[in-house]
Amino acid sequence: MIRFCLLLWMTFVGSMASAQTLYFSAIPDQDETALVTRFGKVETYLERALGVDVQFVPVKSYPAAITAFRNDQVQLAWFGGLTGVQARLATPGARAIAQGTEDQTFVTYFIANAATGLTPAETFPDLAGRTFTFGARTSTSGRLMPDYWIREETGQSPDDLFARVGFSGDHSQTLRLVASGAWEVGALNYAVYDRAVADGAPEVADTTLLWKTPPYPDYNWTIRGDVDARFGEGFADRVQAALLALDDPEILAAFPRSGFIPAENADYQPIEDTARALDLIE
Incomplete structure (x- = not known):
């Protein structure tokens, strides 16, 4: 038993x-x-x-x-x-x-609203006085690495370099907000942007890919x-x-x-x- x-x-x-x-x-x-x-x-x-x-x-x-x-x-x-x-x-x-x-070897893209007139650059572009949005506050590609490279390339913090700094919450939203003109410039995951290009997303026509970070x-x-x-x-x-x-x-x-x-x-x-x-x- x-x-x-x-x-x-x-x-x-x-x-x-x-x-x-x-x-x-x-x-x-x-x-x-x-x-x-x-x-x-x-x-x-x-x-x-x-x-x-x-x-x-x-x-x-x-x-x-x-x-x-x-x-x-x-x-x-x-x-x-x-x-x-x-x-x-x-x-x-x-x-x-x-x-x-x-x-x-991931990278972050910096994109701009097309109406700004900013053009692609091999070196970090002059963004002083622009409005800028990161993605989520704890995003690697949407905040950490773009924050690091802004400081590395300009010697300034984002708050000192830009006229206004925001956080969109995610990469798709960064693309939408920059395309709409709500923010002049933003940083986002390269794969999200490349996918939007491949899918023919309308936001792509209203944005310009300015610069990409070194890989991480x-x-x-x-x-x-x-x-x-x-x-x-x-x-x-x-x-x-x-x-x-x-x-x-x-x-x-x-x-x-x-x-x-x-x-x-x-x-x-x-x-x-x-x-x-x-x-x-x-």
């Missing part, structure tokens, strides 16, 4: 483990429609590859993505370079496991350090393997990335160092 009860309990525990759901999220770097398209397909792919229930959890802001990860509301997340650093610092044992092939490491998939205890030994490695094996052209095009490659925390040390220099993390 005791043996039977023990076997019954072990079966129950095993069924509970297999019934666990892997929750994942992502920084809201584009409009909601683009995010739902991208991550709904990732959700389906991961369920099939891992054999567990997987659910995408949308969030409203970059800080909300970090909080959800830290509080174990999600166990996996698609972060930018800076948000990934912040999430890992707040979650002992968390590690970056994959990045897009293009994320090794950016987006990454980061996983909590306690997933093996929850889903079984080696689960984090299985998630990494599934991401690296993702070759569905439709899913990859939605990022857009040509594929995913291995990543580790050390890859993002330059981002952490820059963030500390700008007092964006303690």
Whole structure:
């Protein structure tokens, strides 16, 4: 009888483990429609590859993505370079496991409203006295790196260089606001702008690509350090393997990335160092 009860309990525990759901999220770097398209397909792919229930959890802001990860509301997340650093610092044992092939050498575009008359330049353009918008406050490509290069190239802070500085919230919104003339100049993720060009987005006709930053490491998939205890030994490695094996052209095009490659925390040390220099993390 005791043996039977023990076997019954072990079966129950095993069924509970297999019934666990892997929750994942992502920084809201584009409009909601683009995010739902991208991550709904990732959700389906991961369920099939891992054999567990997987659910995408949308969030409203970059800080909300970090909080959800830290509080174990999600166990996996698609972060930018800076948000990934912040999430890992707040979650002992968390590690970056994959990045897009293009994320090794990411760049930020500086764009201007066409009516400004500003033209493309090989060196940093003269933007003194213009109005300027970043993306989200904790965006790597929309704030951290453009902020760094503005200071590096001009010797001035954004507040000193520009007549007015704002934060649009995401890259798609930066493009819309600069195209509308609400801001004369803005900085955004190059992939979002290139995708808008490829799609023939009307905003492109009203903007000019001025300058691009030198390359830096950016987006990454980061996983909590306690997933093996929850889903079984080696689960984090299985998630990494599934991401690296993702070759569905439709899913990859939605990022857009040509594929995913291995990543580790050390890859993002330059981002952490820059963030500390700008007092964006303690």
